[in-house]
Amino acid sequence: MSEGEKKEEEGLLRVSINMDLEYRWSGGSYYTKFYKAWKEERKILGSKCSGCGRVYLPPRLICSECYKKIDEWAEISDKGTVRAYTVVYQPFVDPRTGKPRQVPYGMALIQLDGADTTINYFLEENDLSKMRIGMRVQAVWRDEIEGNITDIMFFRTIEE
Ligand SMILES: [Zn+2]
Numbered sequence: 001m002s003e004g005e006k007k008e009e010e011g012l013l014r015v016s017i018n019m020d021l022e023y024r025w026s027g028g029s030y031y032t033k034f035y036k037a038w039k040e041e042r043k044i045l046g047s048k049c050s051g052c053g054r055v056y057l058p059p060r061l062i063c064s065e066c067y068k069k070i071d072e073w074a075e076i077s078d079k080g081t082v083r084a085y086t087v088v089y090q091p092f093v094d095p096r097t098g099k100p101r102q103v104p105y106g107m108a109l110i111q112l113d114g115a116d117t118t119i120n121y122f123l124e125e126n127d128l129s130k131m132r133i134g135m136r137v138q139a140v141w142r143d144e145i146e147g148n149i150t151d152i153m154f155f156r157t158i159e160e
Contacts, residue, residue: 039147
């Protein structure tokens, strides 16, 4: 930026505009099946490789271990095990809601029972001293299911 451009910019009035941008994307056959089961039956489905038995959540078309096309499905529990975690203190606008997210909040890589992969999701717990690798958690669902990942508000620590 030249010195002249900087001087021009200094005198400009800045106006913030918030826009709602509605968009749609095609989930393809795998995500269509996944979200239909999610919305209509409140089931979490993973795709299961018939070659090596690995179960993917979210579902994948091709196995990353043996490169076979995956055409089996497996039901996944909404309970799981924390494999990694953190507490986030940096405020940001949550792209899923368009609103600032309250900080601090816990995030974790969670391996749901029946899956061989992890998902990254919010924890109800936000106290690092109460978190540990291997702690058990369960999804807390919204009352109204919309067929979206945000139907799960967060994962709550459970004792088993
Ligand atoms: Zn495989």
